[in-house]
Amino acid sequence: MIVYSASKAEFVEHVKFNAIEKLIEEAVYKKLKRRTGKSEVQSWKNSLQYMFNILTDESIPASAGVAVEYNIPLTSRRVDFILTGKDRSRNDTAIIVELKQWSTAQVTEKDAIVKTYLNGGIQETNHPSYQAWSYSALIEDYNETVRDEHIGLRPCAYLHNMECGAAVNDSRYAEHTDRAPVFINSDAKKLSDFLKRYIKYGDTDDIMYRIEHGVIKPSKTLADSLASMLRGNREFILLDEQKLVYETALELSEKGRENPKQTLIVKGGPGTGKSVVAVNLLVEATNREMLAQFVSKNAAPREVFKTRLTGTMRKTHIDNLFRGSGGYTETESNRFDLLIVDEAHRLNEKSGLYGNLGENQIKELIKSSKTSIFFIDEDQRVTLSDIGTIGEIRDFARKLGSKVTVMELSSQFRCNGSDGYLAWVDHVLQIRQTANANLEGIDYDFRVFDDPNQLREVIEKKNRRANKARLVAGYCWDWNSKKNPEAYDIAIPEHGFKARWNLDKHGSKWLIAEDSISEIGCIHTCQGLELEYVGVILGDDFLIRDGVAVTNASKRSRSDRSVRGYKKMLKEDRESALAIADMIIKNTYRTLMTRGMKGCYIYSSDPETREYFRSVSRSWVEEKDDEMLLHALPYDVVDYEAARPYEGYVPLYDLQAAAGDFSEFQYPEESQWVHLPEHFHTKKGQFVVQVVGESMNKRIPNGAWCLFSDNPGGTRNGKIVLVQHRAIEDPDHGGSYTVKLYRSEKTFVDGDLVNQRVTLSPVTSSVGYADLVFDADDLDDLHVVGEFVAVLA
Incomplete structure (x- = not known):
């Protein structure tokens, strides 16, 4: 999505007559449904005034295209300014300009990281050249039109308030400034020359429109790319906070080889790239000859990664890289250089099949490693035994003499990069109240079905293309097929619908098994993994009555260990038990409904619940034929x-x-x-x-x-x-x-x-x-x- 687009001539007129910031503010409200703060409006006005000064050069064609605030597909990151046209050979070209208000910057020893004044203090952040280049590379990776039609992307950065560029042009950043030059206030002529070098003729072929509406292919999933990553090829580009977390984690792991121990807590919601950063760290730590392991309580991500690696590495090596969280009860202190704990919210107190081993998994992980990194989303705690909280990690780190650093990831990669959809899910599940009361203006495919057979049919169609669509459900049906593969588990008699939970033969590899599309997964086989499309069957543990979400843990299957101990808690402290169970059930459906990068389709056997989701989504596609409405038409x-x-x-x-x-x-x-x-x-x-x-x-x-x-x-x-x-x-x-x-x-x-x-x-x-x-x-x-x-x- 582009917030503002015009020709150079139109842009110059809009700035000249003080209209540009108002036009952008109105466009943001119309397209993004959000009001803009005064500081952001002022930053547009300041930065675009400087770009106006550059573009008044008559050698830059009046018919060149200008785009402001372009949303990179499948992320929530935005490119500040793009100039489009043709170079001397009449090749289509788009120049990406990262605009910064910075006045000063300081050099750091971290790759592509500088310090500057942000949010009321001196903060570490990405070097502007790295940021511009990473955006350019990401567009090229996601946008097949850019690649196939050979649209050249030229990144640069413009720090128009900066008087001295010694820090940002320091030689240690040469790799990044070579790929994306950085210009300061006194470099206005150099920036103008840079633009003219690549934009000789105007944009006569709607270059930016073709980029915006080009064929978008989402980035490869972590499971698809892990094999080559472990051969030393980091395929995922780390954006913004991801790059900062990655570099900080490496710095802390080097420090942790000495004393004191280091603990890094990384907060991040669904799709913020926690696993991408985690595996990048595993690769680089291994390259640095650190003894490192990727740890997760949930077996599904580990098994998927191992399966993808078959044939590229010895199985023993794979097993040594990926471990369950309960495997450190007897590990000696500081045995590992680095333990990278994914999905840390799923950690348990005790380990072992019967919960009778060890003392506390958080304590054992910190004790076992010189540096421990915990990637956590407290809103994805989905069982009564999940103890992974930031407070618990802090307490054990302090007791074990480990220095704590806390960081946060916010860039969204799941759900078409839509922060709005994630906020909407929280709102409709009544986890927290947000401004996203419906899906108007949100680019995500959400539908409500009245027949589970239709839901299954659509998911099967989606799966034919790439084996990346599955049905999942709340754990409200007994797993009868575990002992009898011929038995059915999930039955909805009024629609003649029958299905099985994921078969025991697939185990944790259910998500990628070629013949598992007919089965239904649960929270335990999909958490921490991604699909393109997910179909969710809501059980009777979550109903809507008169607009209010009513949860009932007693409707969960007796096979479900996630609410084990609930009845005992109910007798001891009814109010507390009900509140915890309510959180677990809502978090479960929040997690299930955010597994799909492109779409989520739901069914509930309860008519009032279906109507509630339909009313709060207001999605016109739900009543249409699936084959004819794969994309919404965004025009009147x-x-x-x-x-x-x-x-x-x-x-x-x-x-x-x-x-x-x-x-x-x-x-x-x-x-x-x-x-x-x-x-x-x-x-x-x-x-x-x-x-x-x-x-x-x-x-x-x-x-x-x-x-x-x-x-x-x-x-x-x-x-x-x-x-x-x-x-x-x-x-x-x-x-x-x-x-x-x-x-x-x-x-x-x-x-x-x-x-x-x-x-x-x-x-x-x-x-x-x-x-x-x-x-x-x-x-x-x-x-x-x-x-x-x-x-x-």
């Missing part, structure tokens, strides 16, 4: 009477209704119309349709809304077109039309150049799609309905 859709035809409005056609002859379907006055942004110069003959299927997924995502132009003229060779032919039976929708890359072979007949053969080719990473070839005899019936213009959403 109106009836013909309310539109201004082809003056910013174009008709919206339903291709599914065009299974016959598309030309017979085109009656604009009977269609709805879409209001497009101003930079689209709409004209008669243009229309919007939704393209379904994976045959063009390198250019057009499945379910994307696309703009087409009818009979634009000129050659169609090498262009993407919507075509119709009686012989076509598209594998994705069965219609006699399809969207493909058009290539023709021509020959001269009686002095005229005519088509001899036309080939329609998929542009896809998926298998099963073949070229469609039409020879001369078939070409009379081949109708090119429209030429692809752009992906809208």
